[in-house]
Amino acid sequence: MHYEGMVIRPPSEADSILLQVTVGCSHNKCTFCGTYKSERFKIKPDETIMADIAYAAKHFKRQDRVFICDGDALIVPQKRLIKYFREIEKQLPWVKRVGLYANAKGISMKTPEELQELRDHGLGIVYLGLESGDDQTLKAVNKGAGSKKMIEMGRKIKDAGIKLSVTVLLGLAGREHSRVHAEETGRVLSAMDPDYVGALSLMLIPGTPLHQDYEAGRFELPGSAEMLAELRTMLAATDLSGGLFHANHASNYLPIRAKLPEEKDKTLRMIDDALEGKVALRPEFLRAL
Structure with missing residues (x-):
């Protein structure tokens, strides 16, 4: 396989065939992300x-799944993308699902009919980095789209019959704006109604603008208890018709996996127990990206 630069994939795609179609990210301006800074898209x-x-x-x-890398494969022109999907169908007939990362810009460039065509040729899941539902936070981290656009693009994927997995970042708004970030993220997740939510905890990466703000005292990173309180607020504000809310990434202090809506109250009680010191948190040295 021909890989260039840093190739990443969601934890749930650990056993997938990684097919690198693009190198880097076409946006590549988020202040918290250092993944593709050295790569030209x-x-x-x-x-x-x-x-x-x-x-x-x-x-x-x-392997019966394929994950298309890198950051936003949907930006590839439809004719070329469909050619790759058809080749996967032809040469890898045992593959049951193709997944990929997408951003709001890439989704907006596809018509509903084009998304349905991709679905018909194997696209089963799209991973969308929301990060926050709060417009002030989205603007501050230079995400490139506001909450209204994010909701529209998330619903566009769902309406095409493709599963939607949304990633959010605890701690991204800093200490002062934490509660608003959590509440607004819950609001946007509820409006999107994804099949999966993955909550990660912010880990500052040296060399990124957000890390520079932290070192200069312009950004205060919430501590473990504050991250946990933010997770509780976010989960409490999130209503899904039927989906999984995960916070079991290695960056998180308290691994949770809740099926919503039925396990929401039980999970909130578990977070409360952790906040009261009744449940041990993951130690700092075991956290990782």
């Missing part, structure tokens, strides 16, 4: 992508 040549699919057909017969 590009779409890889067709011959390289096709060669990787052929390699996967020979060597990855046990």
